[in-house]
Amino acid sequence: MAKQKRVGILSAGGDCPGINAAIRGVGKTAIVSHNMEVIGISSGFSGLIHNDFEILTEEALSGILTLGGTILGTSREKPFKKTGMPGADKPKLIKKHYREMGLDCIVCIGGNGTQKTAAMLAEEGLNVIGIPKTIDNDVFGTDFTFGFDSAVTIATEAIDRLHTTANSHKRIMVIELMGHNAGWLTLYAGLAGGGDVILIPELGYNPKTVNRYLLDRAYKKKPYSIVVVAEGLERPAEETSAAAYVAKMIEKGTKIETRTTILGYVQRGGSPSAMDRILATRFGSHAVQLIADERFGRMVINKNGQTTSMSLKDVGGKLSLVPKDHSLINKARALDICMGDQ
Ligand code: F6P
Numbered sequence: 001m002a003k004q005k006r007v008g009i010l011s012a013g014g015d016c017p018g019i020n021a022a023i024r025g026v027g028k029t030a031i032v033s034h035n036m037e038v039i040g041i042s043s044g045f046s047g048l049i050h051n052d053f054e055i056l057t058e059e060a061l062s063g064i065l066t067l068g069g070t071i072l073g074t075s076r077e078k079p080f081k082k083t084g085m086p087g088a089d090k091p092k093l094i095k096k097h098y099r100e101m102g103l104d105c106i107v108c109i110g111g112n113g114t115q116k117t118a119a120m121l122a123e124e125g126l127n128v129i130g131i132p133k134t135i136d137n138d139v140f141g142t143d144f145t146f147g148f149d150s151a152v153t154i155a156t157e158a159i160d161r162l163h164t165t166a167n168s169h170k171r172i173m174v175i176e177l178m179g180h181n182a183g184w185l186t187l188y189a190g191l192a193g194g195g196d197v198i199l200i201p202e203l204g205y206n207p208k209t210v211n212r213y214l215l216d217r218a219y220k221k222k223p224y225s226i227v228v229v230a231e232g233l234e235r236p237a238e239e240t241s242a243a244a245y246v247a248k249m250i251e252k253g254t255k256i257e258t259r260t261t262i263l264g265y266v267q268r269g270g271s272p273s274a275m276d277r278i279l280a281t282r283f284g285s286h287a288v289q290l291i292a293d294e295r296f297g298r299m300v301i302n303k304n305g306q307t308t309s310m311s312l313k314d315v316g317g318k319l320s321l322v323p324k325d326h327s328l329i330n331k332a333r334a335l336d337i338c339m340g341d342q
Pocket of ligand 1: 111
């Protein structure tokens with residue numbers, strides 16, 4: 001009889017809604033459909049370095065689909081960077097513990113940094129499968145990451161709520177959304193929330209264009225405006241917040257009272273949306289199929305609506321940014337939404 005396979009799962013990098021749904025998707029499919037054993041590794045790559053893990057039974061995986069965060073914990077530990085633990089060879093420790101845990105594969109749930117580390121561990125000879133997650137939707141090679149849809153929903157609701165208070169006070173409201181260097185979340189939530197100006201790092205912006213648009217709107221259309229900005233927007237180094245910088249620029253240029261909101265970690269918290277639960281479940285179950293087929297060194301992706309996979313080697317270090325000619329940018333322009341650059 002073939003040896004029972006042992007699969008490790010870890011979540012690394014910033015958390016997001018849907019990680020537990022993915023852990024459940026991997027774990028239950030592995031146990032129920034493939035008779036594999038499942039090990040949960042604590043706090044990302046840190047758990048592999050410190051040999052910190054627990055066996056995940058089917059019962060332990062029950063009731064976590066709707067839970068935000070990650071039952072395994074997470075960390076931003078980057079084992080190939082020479083930081084912390086002076087003198088320790090972290091990749092060597094990881095390989096030792098991988099062997100001692102009796103693993104046949106580790107599933108690494110994470111964003112760009114995690115997939116890069118996963119690719120390097122695969123190069124070191126470990127069997128690795130990547131699952132992309134992040135509210136930023138910026139993992140190279142996949143059309144969507146889970147976490148993104150939930151964050152778009154949360155951010156849209158926040159923008160919706162700004163409309164009424166902006167209208168009451170006849171103010172301009174600037175809201176800053178997360179996304180690291182990418183503008184996906186700002187573009188989607190900006191459109192869904194009826195933003196009047198949407199500023200993303202990929203397009204850049206001209207202050208004169210933005211102020212002229214807002215003044216024109218105040219004279220001709222509505223006495224209030226909503227400006228949605230991405231945290232990664234270019235600004236002078238001393239300006240810590242994109243929203244504060246843009247608001248100052250607007251108030252100076254238009255003389256209209258302007259307020260800022262930085263939505264922050266609310267975007268990453270709480271229960272995943274239905275679409276994220278489904279995407280995470282699809283990703284989890286596809287990861288197990290790859291393990292069963294012994295197709296290691298791959299990351300699960302969503303491409304043109306299909307769940308498939310690509311080599312981790314081709315993901316490494318690259319970002320998925322919003323293309324300047326993305327159809328949603330063109331749709332926004334056609335609705336007379338100001339994208340800041342023209
Ligand atoms: O990568 C997801 C993300 O939420 C980014 O949008 C944000 O820049 C970053 O994480 C902040 O995360 P932390 O404070 O946990 O490092």
